[in-house]
Amino acid sequence: MLVVLNWVYSKWFFKKDLREHSNIVELAWQVVDDSCRIIYLGESSNNHYGDDERNHRKISDFTADYFPAVKMGDLTKEASHAQTYYYLLKQIPQNSAVETVVVTMNLRSFGADWIYSHLETPMRQQLVLLEDAPPFYNRFRLAFKVYPIKSEEEWDALVQEHWIADTFNIPGFTWYNTIDWDYAMNHYGWYDENDSLDWDMTALACHYIKSYGFQIKEDNPRVKDFDAIVDLCRENGWHLVFNLMAENVDKAEKLAGEDMMLLFKLNHDYLMQRYDTRKDVSVVDNLYLVRDAEFIDQSWTTEHYYEYGRRQIAHHLADTLRKFYPMDYRDPDSLRFAPQRGDSLRP
Numbered sequence: 001m002l003v004v005l006n007w008v009y010s011k012w013f014f015k016k017d018l019r020e021h022s023n024i025v026e027l028a029w030q031v032v033d034d035s036c037r038i039i040y041l042g043e044s045s046n047n048h049y050g051d052d053e054r055n056h057r058k059i060s061d062f063t064a065d066y067f068p069a070v071k072m073g074d075l076t077k078e079a080s081h082a083q084t085y086y087y088l089l090k091q092i093p094q095n096s097a098v099e100t101v102v103v104t105m106n107l108r109s110f111g112a113d114w115i116y117s118h119l120e121t122p123m124r125q126q127l128v129l130l131e132d133a134p135p136f137y138n139r140f141r142l143a144f145k146v147y148p149i150k151s152e153e154e155w156d157a158l159v160q161e162h163w164i165a166d167t168f169n170i171p172g173f174t175w176y177n178t179i180d181w182d183y184a185m186n187h188y189g190w191y192d193e194n195d196s197l198d199w200d201m202t203a204l205a206c207h208y209i210k211s212y213g214f215q216i217k218e219d220n221p222r223v224k225d226f227d228a229i230v231d232l233c234r235e236n237g238w239h240l241v242f243n244l245m246a247e248n249v250d251k252a253e254k255l256a257g258e259d260m261m262l263l264f265k266l267n268h269d270y271l272m273q274r275y276d277t278r279k280d281v282s283v284v285d286n287l288y289l290v291r292d293a294e295f296i297d298q299s300w301t302t303e304h305y306y307e308y309g310r311r312q313i314a315h316h317l318a319d320t321l322r323k324f325y326p327m328d329y330r331d332p333d334s335l336r337f338a339p340q341r342g343d344s345l346r347p
Contacts, residue, residue: 005136014135021142022129024084027075028091035097036073038064038321041088042104043080045245045303050296055307060102062314065332067325071097079119081109082225087130089232100239100324102317103229106303107247107267107287110222111214112162112178118152168215170266174259178213181259182206190255204299205255211301212252212260216267226275234280239324242275242283243317244268245303250292284320286313 018025031039040046040060047058060074075088085103092098108114128142129135141147150158163178175181190202216223226242233240252260268287276283294309296302305313322329 002136010135014129014139017139017142018129022126024075024077024088024126025091025130027077028088031073031075031098032092032096034071034073036071037097038067038070038072038100038102039092039098040072040074040076040102040104040243041080041085042074042076042243043106043303044076044078045104045106045305046074046076048296048302048304049310050306053307057307057310059310059314059317062311063102063317063321066314066318066330067321067328068330069328070325079117079123080104081106081114082222082229084123084127086225086228086232087127089229090130090132092236094236098236098238100241100321101229101233102241102243102321103226105226105242105244105271105283107244107264107271108211108301108303110216110220110267111211112159112166113210115221116155116158116162118155120155121147121149124148163210163213166214170215170262173262175213178210181213182209185209185256201255204251207301208252208256208260212247212263213256214267215263216270223274230275230278230281240281241317241320242271242281243313244271244283244285244287246286246288246290246305246309246313247303248290248292248295248301249288251295251298282320282323284313284317286316289313289316 040063042060046060049056058074058076060072060076064070064072075085077084082103082105089101106114124147125142128147129138131138133141160179163182165177167177168175175184185202185205189197189199190205192198192201230240247264249261249264252264264287268285272283272285275281276285289312290305290309292298294306294312296304296306318329
C-alpha cells in the first residue's frame, strides 16, 4: 500500500507540493529547461549590487560574457550554502545539457554564526521535500514538521556553544576560543592610529571575530556538504568548480590583526589542500582578490561587491572555465574599461 501511495503521490501531487513548499527547486528546473551547459550556484554575493550602481549584472552574467557560445545559467538564492546547493544539484538529471557546475564557496559559511543562523529553520523547511527519501515519506515529514525548528534564542545558544567548545589548535595562537577573543575585544576596545578608543569600530571588530574566528576541521558540517557535492558531480560526470569568494581581508587585518590573518591563511590552505589537489575539482581562489573599497557593506561582514569586484571574480572564474571551453573563450571589452581601485592583496 505504501508503495502504491508513494507512486500516486509522486505522479500526481509531488510537483505541486514542490512548487508550494520548496519553490527553490524551480531554479534547477529552469536551467534544465534552458539547456544550460554551465550552471552557477550562489547566494547574494552573485546578485547584490550597490544602491548607486547603474550596472546590476551578476557575477555569473559577467562570467558568461567570456563564453558567448556556451549557454550559462545561475541558481541564486539568498542565504544559501553548500547543503542547499547539493539538494538543488540532485534535481538536475544526468541526461540534461549540464556539463560544468560552479559552486560558490564562502569561507564565512564554515563558521558557527552561519551554520546555526536564524535563517536555518525556513531554509531546512525548503529542503525537506528534496531530501534523499521516497517523496511520500518526505511529505509526511514536512506535514509533521520533522526538521530543525528552533527559536532565534535556541539558534543563538548553539552558536554560543560552538564559540566555547571549538578551541583553536594552533601553536602559539593568542586565543583559546572565539568567545574569549570576542570578550577581550569588547572589553578592551579597538584603538585607531591616534590611540583613540573607537567603540563603533570595536563592535565591527567583534563582528569579524565572531564571523571568521574559527578553524575548519574534518567534522565541520560544511566540509561534509562540499564533499557530498564532489561525489554527486563525479557520479554525474560534471566538471566541478568551487568559487572561493573574496572576503574583506583588508578590514579584517585592520580590526583583528595578525591572529585573524593567520586564521584566514590556515582555513584557506585547508580548503585548497582538500579540494584543489583533486583531479575532479578546481578551486578558483578569490579570497584575497578584492580590496576594501570594493565591498559594499562597510559595517558588516558580507561578500557583497561593487561592479569592479564582481568583474574581478568573474575574470578569475572565466580563466578556470577556459580549460573546459578553450575554443569558446574570449576576453570581453567591458572588463578592460572597468574602473580599477586597487590590485589584489596577496599572491
